[in-house]
Amino acid sequence: MSWKKVFVLCGLIFLLQMASACSRHRSGPEVIVEIPAGFSGNFELKMGVNNTPALTQLGSSYVVTVPKSGNLSTSTLLQNPHTVFKNFSGTDVWGYSNSIFTTGDGIPVGGKIEFFVGTQKDYEAFQDKKNHSNEFLRLKGLPAAA
Numbered sequence: 001m002s003w004k005k006v007f008v009l010c011g012l013i014f015l016l017q018m019a020s021a022c023s024r025h026r027s028g029p030e031v032i033v034e035i036p037a038g039f040s041g042n043f044e045l046k047m048g049v050n051n052t053p054a055l056t057q058l059g060s061s062y063v064v065t066v067p068k069s070g071n072l073s074t075s076t077l078l079q080n081p082h083t084v085f086k087n088f089s090g091t092d093v094w095g096y097s098n099s100i101f102t103t104g105d106g107i108p109v110g111g112k113i114e115f116f117v118g119t120q121k122d123y124e125a126f127q128d129k130k131n132h133s134n135e136f137l138r139l140k141g142l143p144a145a146a
Helices: 003-023 120-139
Strands: 030-034 041-047 056-058 061-065 071-074 082-086 092-102 108-118
Touching: 082 092, 092 120, 108 120
Parallel strands: 030 061, 030 082, 041 071
Antiparallel strands: 041 108, 056 061, 092 108
């Protein structure tokens, strides 16, 4: 076998190993979000909050039941969760975001999962209201909410 063929073969083996390593990348834990019938509005889950209950576990999954208030705090801190929505009727989920807050040296200390449940029109109205409230704060010389 010539050196050129050996070099090409080694390159192909390296690429296959890299592709295999990427396919083994495991996502974070599964979070099952139960949205009660009739719920509409913004939901915010604050994670890593001291002196609050841990999330309920069902096997290897975590279960979050959306309360009527739309706000929930937990001591559990989930990084890169795979979110599955259950039990919601005829409405959509908009603006899903997952944030992790870290110290300057990268240690996770808290986080937030946020989304809106409702129609696209309701979501856009919520976003407009949220954006206008930040404009009001800036006009008054106050820092805008994060």
